[in-house]
Amino acid sequence: MKDERPIGIFDSGVGGLTVLKVFRDRYPGENFIYFGDTARVPYGTKSEKTVVRYSMENSKFLEKFDVKLIVVACNTSSSIALDVLKREFNVPVIGVVKPGSLAAVKVTKTGNVGVIGTEATVKSGSYRKEILLRAPLLNVYEKPCPLFVPLIEEGWIEDEITMLVAKRYLSYFKDGKVDTLVLGCTHYPLLKSVIGKILEGVTLVDSAEETVKETAKVLKGNLDEVGIGKVRVFVSDLNERFEKIAEMILENRISIKEVSTE
Amino acid sequence: MKDERPIGIFDSGVGGLTVLKVFRDRYPGENFIYFGDTARVPYGTKSEKTVVRYSMENSKFLEKFDVKLIVVACNTSSSIALDVLKREFNVPVIGVVKPGSLAAVKVTKTGNVGVIGTEATVKSGSYRKEILLRAPLLNVYEKPCPLFVPLIEEGWIEDEITMLVAKRYLSYFKDGKVDTLVLGCTHYPLLKSVIGKILEGVTLVDSAEETVKETAKVLKGNLDEVGIGKVRVFVSDLNERFEKIAEMILENRISIKEVSTE
Numbered sequence: 001m002k003d004e005r006p007i008g009i010f011d012s013g014v015g016g017l018t019v020l021k022v023f024r025d026r027y028p029g030e031n032f033i034y035f036g037d038t039a040r041v042p043y044g045t046k047s048e049k050t051v052v053r054y055s056m057e058n059s060k061f062l063e064k065f066d067v068k069l070i071v072v073a074c075n076t077s078s079s080i081a082l083d084v085l086k087r088e089f090n091v092p093v094i095g096v097v098k099p100g101s102l103a104a105v106k107v108t109k110t111g112n113v114g115v116i117g118t119e120a121t122v123k124s125g126s127y128r129k130e131i132l133l134r135a136p137l138l139n140v141y142e143k144p145c146p147l148f149v150p151l152i153e154e155g156w157i158e159d160e161i162t163m164l165v166a167k168r169y170l171s172y173f174k175d176g177k178v179d180t181l182v183l184g185c186t187h188y189p190l191l192k193s194v195i196g197k198i199l200e201g202v203t204l205v206d207s208a209e210e211t212v213k214e215t216a217k218v219l220k221g222n223l224d225e226v227g228i229g230k231v232r233v234f235v236s237d238l239n240e241r242f243e244k245i246a247e248m249i250l251e252n253r254i255s256i257k258e259v260s261t262e
Numbered sequence: 263m264k265d266e267r268p269i270g271i272f273d274s275g276v277g278g279l280t281v282l283k284v285f286r287d288r289y290p291g292e293n294f295i296y297f298g299d300t301a302r303v304p305y306g307t308k309s310e311k312t313v314v315r316y317s318m319e320n321s322k323f324l325e326k327f328d329v330k331l332i333v334v335a336c337n338t339s340s341s342i343a344l345d346v347l348k349r350e351f352n353v354p355v356i357g358v359v360k361p362g363s364l365a366a367v368k369v370t371k372t373g374n375v376g377v378i379g380t381e382a383t384v385k386s387g388s389y390r391k392e393i394l395l396r397a398p399l400l401n402v403y404e405k406p407c408p409l410f411v412p413l414i415e416e417g418w419i420e421d422e423i424t425m426l427v428a429k430r431y432l433s434y435f436k437d438g439k440v441d442t443l444v445l446g447c448t449h450y451p452l453l454k455s456v457i458g459k460i461l462e463g464v465t466l467v468d469s470a471e472e473t474v475k476e477t478a479k480v481l482k483g484n485l486d487e488v489g490i491g492k493v494r495v496f497v498s499d500l501n502e503r504f505e506k507i508a509e510m511i512l513e514n515r516i517s518i519k520e521v522s523t524e
Contacts, residue, residue, distance in 0.1 A: 046300070147413070153307070
């Protein structure tokens, strides 16, 4: 029998919609509740304590909708708050770091893996830990790219300046230092083409795909691939910027509701 | 008799320290309470309702210290929340928009004034209104520069990429369109040298100076220019990034305390 309860997804803002998008494409019959904490975005430059508190509040909000599982689509939250959330909630909680790390381990041939993300994600060393747990002999190189999110939110995607910023950050990986690069922030898939041009031949790992696979595994494949499900999107601050980027990611218009979680 | 009560200053984050700096240089004998809402920064991309709520909470925090006056050092808050704050609090509340506008009106010779700021500040039209209230025949040209704050926070000040970003934003003012440019965000004075190179001959108006003058006027000059006052700095999220930039702005180390205002 189908479990009609929705899947809950939260992110610090709009980036997690890239995860919702993959879920929807794959399992259109499922119901989804998305929450974006746009009133307090970004998380990636804030302290651990604050990120944990925000993540708890977001999960409590999703819990009200009787979700069957919580996806932490934010890499910063996944890096810092996942253990606390797993302990505090009765439904399975899935982050994006473990699936992304698994994919990187499977993909790399040279054993040299790069990770890019926010300052908080890189500082937490979460990807390094998850990767080395599975493959202790790999080399992991991490680099924070704090300007990628504001550049994407400004809409400068295929852009000369974004290219220069990416070249500066990614020069850390030059000369074949890595053969695999984990896009450790849900915004970054929007820069795939720019990053791909700079790091030619490097395999880019987008955690969204792997996170959806991990969810299917945890739910024992009990996911609706054919029906017509319902998506509800909530944010803590409704603004035009969110609507514009949401449309860009989801490739169609959605109705969004503002709520308070504080 | 000297009024020993501190002056309260709040900002969405670290930028308002440029205002505190001018206050300290001018009136070292005064006591100051600074609050930076670093857990929820930035404000400039958020909605009016959210900015008003945050500004109220910040002012209530300052009120607990029995401040004699509140300075809203954040341009976004000054643009959107000042009227509400003036109504709700019993001490004088001074924003940065009116002083900045007054200065621009005094300085311009051609009558063409530019304003740069966050998206929310520009959208509010606050500078336009304040300038035209005083000089209805001036021409006001406004341009949001959302990447300036992240670039400054990344520490890319005298930088080739920052120069390119600035050139793109400021091309709006090229060919002598304006003779005066208001730096309508407390972070922007850190980019004075970059902006000055691109808009040669244009007078840059930094609201901090004018805001301090306005405060002195409201307090009838009753400010201590010679003593040794106390500065207390609070933030809603304590992180290294804040400490680094605070040191850059204040030109010395300060002790910072984390508090919750939610």
